[in-house]
């Protein structure tokens with residue numbers, strides 16, 4: 001079994017550890033300097049506060065804040081037969097490459113790794129099979145150019161927060177009109193989940209799917225007219241654009257250091 005380690009078991013790293021544990025595809029070592037972070041994953045992985053133990057894995061994933069990742073990678077001292085996967089937002093491959101002898105892959109994951117529903121973007125000249133296997137074990141991934149990583153970071157890395165917001169808005173509308181909060185949350189969240197699954201599985205375009213929900217003179221078309229007349233799409237585009245810009249700024253900050 002491939003040995004994988006996850007260094008940094010905060011929000012993102014712990015989600016990956018839990019998802020990988022559920023998949024059963026890897027022997028996982030979870031590493032964090034904070035024992036409290038390790039407690040959250042102690043049921044699903046070997047845990048250690050010692051990075052040199054995590055550095056023995058075949059695939060080493062670093063889920064460390066962007067400003068710390070270079071120093072952490074430097075200290076790992078990995079060998080050319082190992083693979084290093086960086087999840088750090090806004091940290092270009094060119095910045096990390098001089099600090100490791102391992103095959104380096106930059107990826108942008110998201111929190112849904114935990115439920116094996118992650119959407120990830122991955123970039124690199126050739127993506128080793130060990131990495132596609134790992135990412136595939138916890139969701140779907142697409143290969144992109146490194147120049148597309150800032151926008152991918154916004155769409156799929158930050159994206160879950162934007163979708164949580166939209167689910168909350170749908171829930172609140174239901175509650176305001178008389179649904180119980182718990183019921184409204186289930187209905188809103190399951191509707192997003194079902195709609196997303198439909199988009200992924202269907203041959204039909206999003207426009208065709210909208211059309212399929214809109215019965216002639218029915219309820220949905222009334223709501224869609226409101227959305228089409230609104231600037232909701234612009235607000236979503238602005239949110240994605242702001243996150244993309246911040247990803248590019250992180251890269252510039254790291255270049256300045």
Ligand SMILES: NC(=O)C1=CN([C@@H]2O[C@H](COP(=O)(O)OP(=O)(O)OC[C@H]3O[C@@H](n4cnc5c(N)ncnc54)[C@H](O)[C@@H]3O)[C@@H](O)[C@H]2O)C=CC1
Nearest residue numbers: 008009010011012032033034037063064065066088089157
């Ligand atoms: N939170 C998210 O949804 C996503 C985060 N990312 C990226 O993942 C990385 C981590 O983000 P979060 O999990 O949100 O941060 P976080 O702050 O929740 O977790 C970072 C963890 O790293 C640990 N850590 C710090 N220094 C360490 C060291 N030297 N050795 C071992 N562990 C160390 C901290 O104790 C903490 O538990 C960032 O680079 C971020 O850009 C990427 C996609 C999604």
Ligand SMILES: O=C(O)[C@@H]1CCC=N1
Nearest residue numbers: 089153156157158159
């Ligand atoms: O907000 C952030 O910077 C990280 C990267 C993508 C999601 N969370």
